Amino acid sequence: AEPADKQRLVKMLQSLDEIPAMTGDGVNDAPALQQASIGIAMGISGTEVAKEASDMVLVDDNFSSIVDAVEEGRCIYANMQAFINFLITCNIGEVIGVFLATLLGFPQLLTPLHLLWVNLVTDGPPATALGFNPPDPDLMSRKPRASSEQILTPALLLRYSIAGLYIGIATVGIYASYFLENGISLQELSSWSTCSDPTMCSFYTDLAAPQTLALTTLVTIELIKALCTVSVDSSILQVGPQKNPWLIIGVIVPFTLNLCIIYIPALENSFGLVPLSVQDWLHVLMWSLPIIMIDELQKIASRKKDATNVA
Numbered sequence: 001a002e003p004a005d006k007q008r009l010v011k012m013l014q015s016l017d018e019i020p021a022m023t024g025d026g027v028n029d030a031p032a033l034q035q036a037s038i039g040i041a042m043g044i045s046g047t048e049v050a051k052e053a054s055d056m057v058l059v060d061d062n063f064s065s066i067v068d069a070v071e072e073g074r075c076i077y078a079n080m081q082a083f084i085n086f087l088i089t090c091n092i093g094e095v096i097g098v099f100l101a102t103l104l105g106f107p108q109l110l111t112p113l114h115l116l117w118v119n120l121v122t123d124g125p126p127a128t129a130l131g132f133n134p135p136d137p138d139l140m141s142r143k144p145r146a147s148s149e150q151i152l153t154p155a156l157l158l159r160y161s162i163a164g165l166y167i168g169i170a171t172v173g174i175y176a177s178y179f180l181e182n183g184i185s186l187q188e189l190s191s192w193s194t195c196s197d198p199t200m201c202s203f204y205t206d207l208a209a210p211q212t213l214a215l216t217t218l219v220t221i222e223l224i225k226a227l228c229t230v231s232v233d234s235s236i237l238q239v240g241p242q243k244n245p246w247l248i249i250g251v252i253v254p255f256t257l258n259l260c261i262i263y264i265p266a267l268e269n270s271f272g273l274v275p276l277s278v279q280d281w282l283h284v285l286m287w288s289l290p291i292i293m294i295d296e297l298q299k300i301a302s303r304k305k306d307a308t309n310v311a
Contacts, residue, residue: 006032019147021066024050040066067140074142075135077151082130082229084152089160090123090222093167097218100172105190107204109175113271114215117261122219122254126226129250134243136234142306155305159298163225166294170287171218177283178210179203212262212273213280219258220288223251228295233302236292 006022010032013020022029022036025046030053033039041054044061051057058065094115101109110118179189182203188195195201230247231239241247261267263275276284 003028003032007035010035019144023063024054026050029053071135071140074139075133078136078139078232079131079133080151081156081232082133083127085156085160085232086130086222086226086229087123087127088152088157089163089225090118090167092161092164093171093221094118094218096165096168097171097214100168101175104172104186105192106172106176107189107192107207108211109172109214110211110218111272114211117271118215118218118222121257122222125250125254126223126247129244129247130226130229132244132246133230134239136231136239138234155302159302162298163291163294166291167218167221167225170221170290171214174217174283174287175210175214178213208272208274212276213284215273216258216262216276216280217284217287219254220284221291223255224288224291225295226251228292231299233299233306235296235299 003026006024006029010020010022014037019037021038021040022032023040023042024030024033025042027047027049029041030049033041033050034053038056039054040056040058041050042061043051043057043059046057046061056066056069098109098115176186176189180186184200184203188200192201192204195204226247227241228236230236230241230244241251261271262273268274
């Protein structure tokens with residue numbers, strides 16, 4: 001085929017809304033390489049003109065490298081989605097938690113220092129580590145996404161919002177349960193500012209215990225959420241956190257730091273927290289672990305939707 005034929009072929013495919021890739025190595029191939037959505041030049045046998053006109057250069061002249069490049073590109077895109085999934089979900093959960101507690105008239109759920117700690121220490125390391133997620137086993141068997149598709153679709157935003165809603169509810173839930181267990185009803189808790197009983201009022205002036213429970217639950221749920229986000233769509237049983245050692249480190253370090261601010265006297269006083277008992281930790285896990293089920297159900301729904309679209 002003549003170089004002009006390659007150009008016409010590229011234009012024809014582009015007119016059909018396809019994304020054509022063109023390979024070439026000679027000077028005459030340069031116009032077609034530049035015209036194509038992805039121009040691919042040979043690194044060994046290709047001319048400098050062809051390389052300059054291309055988007056990709058095969059250093060070893062091996063066409064299998066194209067497949068590897070596509071897989072790497074898809075993996076990077078998936079990791080960007082995992083990063084966004086984690087951060088948006090956690091931020092929505094924090095906002096809903098604070099808003100819900102305020103709406104219900106509860107005493108201060110978390111202090112500004114607690115929220116700053118969560119955003120800097122708890123969210124940062126796991127989010128960074130999600131960038132090192134391995135590719136999903138079925139990554140290359142999936143249908144290519146449309147070039148116009150947004151990285152944050154309405155369906156994904158709905159998923160993140162549902163998970164974030166639970167994080168907020170769980171944070172407020174364990175906070176309120178502390179008062180319920182001490183004989184204070186939700187109605188009394190909502191009208192705490194008009195309290196007249198000295199014994200009952202003491203629960204509202206010293207919020208260290210309920211805030212410790214709320215903060216620990218928020219941190220634990222978010223770290224569990226990070227472990228579930230090694231893959232946006234594949235089950236944690238199929239693509240578990242052990243596939244990404246950096247994520248394990250990114251979860252262990254923040255969790256250890258959170259234990260330090262709870263159990264080291266100097267730090268717990270600075271953060272206004274108190275040590276938690278074994279019973280407290282059981283309550284924290286009771287409110288935290290359901291995020292795994294929510295995440296798995298969302299992944300099942302997403303896989304079914306994708307299978308329907310392919311069919």
